[in-house]
Amino acid sequence: NAGVTQTPKFQVLKTGQSMTLQCAQDMNHEYMSWYRQDPGMGLRLIHYSVGAGITDQGEVPNGYNVSRSTTEDFPLRLLSAAPSQTSVYFCASRGGGRAYEQYFGPGTRLTVT
Amino acid sequence: ELKVEQNPLFLSMQEGKNYTIYCNYSTTSDRLYWYRQDPGKSLESLFVLLSNGAVKQEGRLMASLDTKARLSTLHITAAVHDLSATYFCAVDVVYQLIWGAGTKLIIKP
Numbered sequence: 001n002a003g004v005t006q007t008p009k010f011q012v013l014k015t016g017q018s019m020t021l022q023c024a025q026d027m028n029h030e031y032m033s034w035y036r037q038d039p040g041m042g043l044r045l046i047h048y049s050v051g052a053g054i055t056d057q058g059e060v061p062n063g064y065n066v067s068r069s070t071t072e073d074f075p076l077r078l079l080s081a082a083p084s085q086t087s088v089y090f091c092a093s094r095g096g097g098r099a100y101e102q103y104f105g106p107g108t109r110l111t112v113t
Numbered sequence: 114e115l116k117v118e119q120n121p122l123f124l125s126m127q128e129g130k131n132y133t134i135y136c137n138y139s140t141t142s143d144r145l146y147w148y149r150q151d152p153g154k155s156l157e158s159l160f161v162l163l164s165n166g167a168v169k170q171e172g173r174l175m176a177s178l179d180t181k182a183r184l185s186t187l188h189i190t191a192a193v194h195d196l197s198a199t200y201f202c203a204v205d206v207v208y209q210l211i212w213g214a215g216t217k218l219i220i221k222p
């Protein structure tokens with residue numbers, strides 16, 4: 001079991017560029033989510049999905065898109081990068097029912113110049 | 114507005130001492146999580162508290178949940194240097210986790 005994997009680990013973008021952060025899990029979890037973490041702050045939820053084909057917005061969705069075509073993958077797309085999106089991005093997954101524990105990927109450190 | 118407040122935000126303590134981190138939240142929830150994060154690393158799950166009065170212990174860490182007071186505590190007993198990290202609490206509100214800002218804990222030999 002690889003758990004939750006994220007690529008890339010580091011990325012530098014110029015303002016206005018677009019890119020996709022990849023996230024995959026091999027635990028057959030229904031629930032997946034994307035967070036951003038800024039210095040001195042807790043994590044903030046960007047988007048989440050409760051199953052293939054179902055996504056919803058979290059606390060800070062503007063500037064990001066997601067889709068969930070398979071149970072395993074949950075990519076996060078930055079449409080037109082801005083310096084305010086410089087952050088560390090974490091993907092997480094958890095199972096359904098009473099399987100409440102959430103597992104986090106290693107993170108992607110993104111810098112937008 | 115949903116709020117999760119941790120205090121203190123920064124704590125420097127000596128090895129061997131006891132201390133408590135507090136997590137207050139503003140909405141009804143019966144699920145609360147504690148995570149640990151080392152610098153530059155991902156988040157590691159410590160405890161999942163699922164009901165009022167829940168208490169869980171692992172080594173020198175003990176977490177409790179009072180849903181009526183909307184308060185969780187993370188107690189550190191006889192701290193050791195290896196427990197230096199940032200600790201986060203998060204409250205589960207219908208598929209969304211709302212996070213506290215974290216408590217940076219430094220334990221000096």
